[in-house]
Amino acid sequence: MLDVSLIEPCFDAANSYLLQSGTDFAVVDCGVFDPAFDAFLKARGVTQLRYILLTHGHYDHILGANALKEKYGGELVISAGDADCLTDERRSLNAYARFGTQTPVEADRAVSDGDALPFGDGNITVLSTPGHTPGGVCYLIEDCLFSGDTLFCRSIGRSDLPGGNTLTLLRSLETLKALPGNYRVFPGHGEETTLDAERRWNPFLR
Numbered sequence: 368m369l370d371v372s373l374i375e376p377c378f379d380a381a382n383s384y385l386l387q388s389g390t391d392f393a394v395v396d397c398g399v400f401d402p403a404f405d406a407f408l409k410a411r412g413v414t415q416l417r418y419i420l421l422t423h424g425h426y427d428h429i430l431g432a433n434a435l436k437e438k439y440g441g442e443l444v445i446s447a448g449d450a451d452c453l454t455d456e457r458r459s460l461n462a463y464a465r466f467g468t469q470t471p472v473e474a475d476r477a478v479s480d481g482d483a484l485p486f487g488d489g490n491i492t493v494l495s496t497p498g499h500t501p502g503g504v505c506y507l508i509e510d511c512l513f514s515g516d517t518l519f520c521r522s523i524g525r526s527d528l529p530g531g532n533t534l535t536l537l538r539s540l541e542t543l544k545a546l547p548g549n550y551r552v553f554p555g556h557g558e559e560t561t562l563d564a565e566r567r568w569n570p571f572l573r
């Protein structure tokens with residue numbers, strides 16, 4: 368049984384989530400790894416992460432991943448299409464945003480659509496959703512969808528940043544809309560929602 372908690376973002380960082388299933392822990396996205404983030408993990412008994420799952424390579428989702436991994440371990444997972452963001456701060460856009468210092472780091476696993484990562488007594492499935500970035504992905508586990516900057520509550524991610532593509536993003540949103548059943552949706556920014564609510568109320572999904 369999956370347990371999900373939001374790790375409150377600081378500054379302009381993206382949402383991070385802590386996932387627990389059985390004795391396995393994973394974090395989704397890490398823009399900033401600060402003492403509050405560390406204390407949050409400690410308070411929940413985390414000593415070792417199995418994965419650090421990155422939805423895409425933008426600075427506000429990745430810059431803390433290196434320090435998080437140094438302290439808690441875990442396989443650093445990103446799509447093959449965005450893996451170069453971890454070593455190239457023009458690709459992560461940190462060169463322009465100057466969000467923080469980017470320490471180049473190699474991905475441990477570059478994933479593609481349909482890949483399954485064993486987690487707890489189930490799997491985390493990778494769903495390719497490009498458009499906000501060339502290699503944006505969502506992660507699916509049980510009835511939870513981690514949507515990064517592809518889908519937000521009543522909104523969608525930008526497609527006008529370098530590497531973005533509006534038509535590709537709209538196609539990815541069609542893919543999400545066509546998923547069978549309902550999901551709890553945990554976006555990269557803003558509040559939690561559900562796929563059914565977005566199918567009904569999100570103007571980009573109707």
Ligand SMILES: [Zn+2]
Binds near residue numbers: 516
């Ligand atoms: Zn982004």
